[in-house]
Amino acid sequence: MSEQGQVSTRDMEQLSAYLDGRLERSEAARLEARLSQDSQLRLELQELRATVRVLSSLPRIRPPRSFTLQPQAVGRHTGYPFLQLGTALATLSFLVVVGADLLVSRGAQPTQIADRLLAAPAAQPEAAAEVPALDQSLGLTPEGTPAAEAVGAAQGETDEFAQAQAESPAPTGTAQPETSKYRAGEVETAEPAAGEPAAAASDADATPAAPEPGREAELQAGAELPPASEPQELTTTEPVSSRRSAFLRAAEIGLGATALVLGVLTVRARRRA
């Protein structure tokens, strides 16, 4: 790639380095020998030297203002690092849950219909078709005695059930409270909130939480799963996996939406910053 058609890039580099005294002594000697015989090369060197001189003649400009930082400017975080972390956590949790879902659903496929019949019986046929129905019935169980009455509770309290459903057209319902929180700019809550469902998913069997009234289901879904699912195992084992996968699906959508919203906010924060 010759700039003028006469001198190679390599020669150019040599001349340039030679100007700055950055050639090895032997290389410099070789170049000097060539320079003494090659007028074109000599001219090239002179032009380069003149170019450098012209560049270095550019005046120093006084900055138009001082760039010292004000305390409030430094304190006012754009939230960018937090958003970045939140996005990463949400995405990671999302992937984990998707992975878990794949594992669960692969194992549970054939029993799902039976689960649905057991857990959300004919009283609400269309509800049975909806995955969140299972979550919902879990939310209701604590009102009765935990064990076998779970199904009965779901059957008996259809009013409350329908109400709860109206309030939270899950699964997107799970995403809503989280995303609105982020919109409000409570960036600090992002990490725990994003991590929560994942933790709940992985510790599903290990952390029984205090039962809550059924209608506060959405976010507690993860926490309530254990107490309800353990007693269920007494009657049958299939609903556990089904409920788990229902929960996983809700978590997937929630986390997916969270990751997406956080991602968008992160890009915006970056642009603003």
Added chain:
Amino acid sequence: MGYDDRAVDEPVLIDAAQRGDLDAFNRLVLHYQELAFNVALRVMGEEAAAADATQEAFISAYRSLRGYRGGSFRSWLLRIVTNACYDELRRRKRRPAVSLEALAEDSEGEGWIGSSNPSDNPEAAAQRHELIDAIQNCLSGLPPEFRIVAVLVDVQGLDYDEAALSIGKPLGTVKSRLARARAKLRDCLKAYGELLPAEFRLQNEAVP
């Protein structure tokens, strides 16, 4: 503002700033802002963009101060400045509204430092101005990664090693980018023939 840069050791200031002392950091800012701004100015080509990049650089330097682990603070800072310039260039490319107006305004508003260019003779001053514009034009015509090296080494006078640290690239990269940049700049400057200093023109005409 009562700051005296030389009164306090740089490492002491850095150490204090790392522990969150904003005053200490601001003394470093005062010490380096002229260099930072001038690098940014020659890379960005206009004052407003350079000021934005410089401000961004100092903010991000303050925030990432914990990441500084000794060595040349100047190089560490210049690396942040060059990154801020890249970011600013990218941003301006997205909305290129800044335009010629700003450029014209900018070149008129330049306040020179030092008295090596006494501009008592208006004609000479005007010519000098044209030359500066020409050089800046040529610089701005270079791809950013070449431009930054030319600014650091030829305009600011950094040596290769410091330039390498400042762009986070090996020495060889500095050498080759610099050679390419100089060759391109020479070709570009030739177009401004009569503005150039005599020695440049003479060499030029001496082509057999």
